[in-house]
Amino acid sequence: MRNSGERGPFLIIGGTGKTGRRVADRLRRSGQDIRIAARSAPTRFDWFDEATWEAAVSGAAAVYLVDAQDERAAERMRVFAPFAVKHGVTRLVLLSARGWEDSGDPGMLATENALKGSGADWTILRPTWFMQGFTEDETLCAPVRAGEVRLPSGDGLEPFIDAEDVAEVAAAVLTGEGHQGRTYALSGPRPLSIGEAVAEIAKATGRTVRYTPVSEEEYVAQLVKDGLAVDHAAFLARLFGWIRDGEDAHLSDGVQQVLGRPPRDFTAFARRAAAAGAWND
Ligand SMILES: NC(=O)c1ccc[n+]([C@@H]2O[C@H](COP(=O)([O-])OP(=O)(O)OC[C@H]3O[C@@H](n4cnc5c(N)ncnc54)[C@H](OP(=O)(O)O)[C@@H]3O)[C@@H](O)[C@H]2O)c1
Structure with missing residues (x-):
């Protein structure tokens, strides 16, 4: 498991939302150093204000990403991911959605692809509702x-x-090994x-x-x-x-794969x- 002393804080973008809040709670409870980022968080991060990015990524080695959640999300990720890598981030974990894969919508899949081309270790989580x-x-x-x-x-x-399962999977992927380059479909x-x-x-x-x-x-x-x-x-x-x-x-077994237990x-x-x-x- 990564140790905050060695690797810097875990940056949680969207850390005030349904999953980010839970990811932050889990990491904090396991003794990790965390940095919660969002427009309303103490570390102000706005996908549409690049002046807020450097302070957020500074010193962080791993990032949980809730994207910009509109039609500009892929473009923002294409700019942010290399920026983060340039500033020392080595691991990116993206909250995507399972429907994207099935709909075959190239606009939506573009956000995932932006991550894959960044040079960081990446993992993609595709949960259901x-x-x-x-x-x-x-x-x-x-x-x-x-x-x-x-x-x-x-x-x-x-x-x-359950968003608790999404968060538990995200925390495991952020802190553990063996998840690089993996895309996990997660359902109840x-x-x-x-x-x-x-x-x-x-x-x-x-x-x-x-x-x-x-x-x-x-x-x-x-x-x-x-x-x-x-x-x-x-x-x-x-x-x-x-x-x-x-x-x-349909059901997906990502929770079982990552956590070794049913959702x-x-x-x-x-x-x-x-x-x-x-x-x-
Ligand atoms: N809801 C579902 O059932 C479901 C299922 C599968 C996948 N998803 C995916 O989950 C994602 C949403 O994640 P969530 O449910 O954990 O979050 P959420 O509860 O929707 O909260 C959104 C988070 O993003 C932050 N945020 C919004 N706009 C931002 C901006 N411009 N810059 C920086 N931060 C911003 C918000 O904080 P501030 O407002 O303070 O910035 C908040 O922390 C979406 O991408 C969606 O596709 C959702």
Whole structure:
């Protein structure tokens, strides 16, 4: 395992988000030196403000990367990855997504390719949908709290993954050996429909929460009425349509490969989140 004294801090870009926060917690608990970077973090890092990059990468040997999350992500990575290598970074671990591979979208795969051409040791993590969408993304969490989840995902199945597993895999890859040049597809242990996931939450909380399938048009109209930009609403509708069409239902064994154990199940997630009051009013 890398030792902070020998190798400098682990830089966690997106370290205030769903996975980055958990990666940072895990590394900190195992005694590693960490540096959390984001626009709102003490180490200010902005993908679109290169003046913030040097202080973030300075002295770091390994970096966890949540990308810029828009259509400029690949271009930003093509600039950032060689910059980081030039400043002494030797290991880059990118949070990607499993759907990218299956959709064959060259624009999305370009971010991964930017990493591969950087000269650093690289590892790519391609998870499915996070269970924590139901607790930490307002567009999903608020409807659960209100008692009705209306989504255009029909009865399609998704093997939701616990963000704790993504973080545990990321921490293992950042600190361990044997993961260089590997791409890990990460899923939860079983595919669930949104209806089944909502039923698990209802059971864990003892509240009435129901799922109502709607069309993509209805969903977009509702989100826009709630104040979301049309483009963002259409993007979310496409993601849920991806689930409806059964494109993402298959399982992947990346958690088992890296951690040597099966991934955490949705029932345990729902119980834990309910006990923590995630869906309380
Ligand atoms: N949600 C899912 O189910 C799912 C599934 C598979 C893959 N993914 C992938 O996961 C990624 C999101 O990761 P996450 O869920 O861990 O994060 P998240 O909870 O979405 O938070 C985003 C993080 O990125 C930072 N950030 C946003 N814009 C930034 C910018 N311009 N410069 C620097 N930092 C910026 C945010 O902090 P500040 O706002 O303070 O900058 C925050 O720390 C996306 O790339 C997505 O494709 C998500």
